[in-house]
Amino acid sequence: MSNHSIQKAESHSLMHDAKKRRILGDVLSHLFLGVMAVIWLVPIVWVFAESFNKNTAPYTRTFFPTEFSLNNYIALFTDRSVLNFPKMFMNTFIVAIFVCLISMFFVLSVAYCMSRLRFRTRRTFMNVVLILGMFPGIMAVSAIYFILKAVGLTGEGLTTIALILVYSAGSGAGFYVMKGYMDTIPTSLDEAAMLDGCTRLQVFYKIIIPICKPMIVYQAIIGFLTPWLDFVMAKVICRTQSNYTVALGLWLMLDKEYIQNWYARFAAAAVVISIPIAILFIVMQRFYQESMSGSVKG
Template identity: 55%
Template sequence: MAKKPASVKTTKMVTDIVVHLFLVIVAIVWLIPFVWIIAHSFRGESTGMFCSTFFPKEYTLDNYIGLFTDIKTMNFPRMFMNTFIISIFCCLISTFFVLAVSYSLSRVKWTMRRPYMNMAMIINLFPGFMSMVAIYFLLKAMGLTEGDRIPIALVICFSAGAGAGFHVMKGYMDTIPKALDEAAYIDGATRWQTFTKITLPLCKPMIVYQVITSFMGPWMDFIFAKIIVRAEAQYYTVSIGLWKMLEMEYIGGWFTRFCAGAVLVAIPISILFMITQRFYQEAMSGAVKG
C-alpha cells in the first residue's frame, strides 16, 4: 500500500489510542463485579452486606474456613456434595437421551419423526416455569418429594426434558456423511453397531460439550430446586444455599461467606465452560475432516 501522509498517520494513532482506552474501560466494567466479590470473600472487618468502602480494608481467610466448618445453619460441604451427585446422574441421563433422540432423528426414517420434532418445538416454546407447579404435584403424587427421595425428584426434574433439547446434537450428526453409515451396512453392520462404532466416536467433541453442559445445569438452577426441596435443608443444592445466605435472616452473618461460596462455585463452572467452548469450536469445524 502507498505511503500515507503524516496527517492520516496522526489520525490513525489518535483513533488507536481512543480505541484502546475504551477497551480498557470496558474491561474494567466487565471485571469489576468479579474483582469486587473476590475481594469481599476475603473481607475481614465485618460479615454483613454493608461495607463502608468499595474494597475491604482487612483481609482474612476466615470466610472460607467458616463456610466449611460452621455447618450447623448452612451445611455448605453437604450442599456441594448433593449438587455434585445430582449433576452426575443428570449428566448421564441427559446425555444418553440427547444422543438417542438425535441419532433416531438424524439417521432413521420413521413415521412419527416429523411430528416428534414439531412437538419438541412446541414444548420448547412454553415458559418452563408454567408447568413447574404441576411437576411438583406430579412428583408429590409419586411420593418423590419426601425425605431421601428428593434427590431423585431433582434428577428427574433436570433431565426429563432432555429429549426435547436435541437440536445442536442432531444438527451436528446431520453433518456426518450418510455414506459412512451405508458403507458399514454393506459390511454387514447393524444399526446399533453403526450408532456405537461410527456415529458416537465421530460425535466426541459434541458429546463432551453435551456432558459438561448437562453437568452444569443443577449448579445453575435454583428455581426448580427451591420448589422441590422447600425447607428440607439437608437436600439443598449449592444454588439454593447461596440464595438462602442472602435472605434477610442470614445476610448479616453470611454475606462474606456467600461471596466465598460464590467464588468456589464460579471457579470450577467457569473452567468447565471454557472446556465446552473449546470442544464446541472443535465440533463446529466439522465432524469429518478432509
C-alpha cells in the same frame, strides 16, 4: 504534471486515508473492548476480594475490603450449626453429575434417531417438540411438583432423585443442535459401515459418537450447568434445608436473619461453586480442541 503522476498521488492519498481510518477503527474497537472487559471483571474481582473480607457485615465504608482473612472459607465448611454448605454442595454435585450423563445419553439417542432414521411420525414429533420448546419451563413447575408429590418423591431423602428425574427427563427434547451437527455427517459413512457388517448400534457408537465429540463436549457442559445453577425448580422441590442445593444455600445466606454474619461467606461460597465450573470448562476445552484437530486431519 502528467495524468499518471496525478493518479498515482491520488491513489497514495486514498491509501493513506484508508490506513488512518483503519487505525482509528482499531483504536476505538480496542478501547471499547477494554472498557467492556473492565466492566465485566470488576464484579468478579469484587466477589473474590469480598470472600476474604474480615468484616462479615454487608455494609462497609469502602468498595473493596481493607482487612483480609481466610475465616470465611474456614467457617463455610466447618460451621454447620446454621447452614450446612458442604451438604448442599454435595447434593448439587451428585445431581449435576447424574444429569450430565443421563442428558448426554438422551440427547445423543434422540438426535441420532431424528437425523438418521426415517419413520412416519418423525416430522410431527420434531414440530411438537419445537412448539413445546417455545414455552418457558417455569410454566410447568406447579404441575411437576404435584406429579412428584403424587408418586411420593417429595419426601425426605428422595428429593435428590426427584431433581435428577426432573432435570434429565426432558433433556432429550433439546436434540436440535446435536441433530443439526449429525446432519452434516455424510450418510455414506453409515452405508459403508453397514456394508462391512456393522449394525445401527455399532454405527452409532463407532462412527457417529467419535465424530460428534465437539457437540458432546457442549452437551456435557449444558447438562452439568443446568442443575448447578438452577434456582426455581430446586426451590419448589426441596422443602427442607438438608436437601438444599448450592443455589438455595446462597439465597438463604442473604436472608435478613443470616446476612449480618454470612454476607462475606456468601462471596466465599460463590467462589467455591465457580471452581467446578472452571475445571469443567478447562477439561472440556482440551477435549474439544483435540476432537477438532482430529476432524481436520481426517
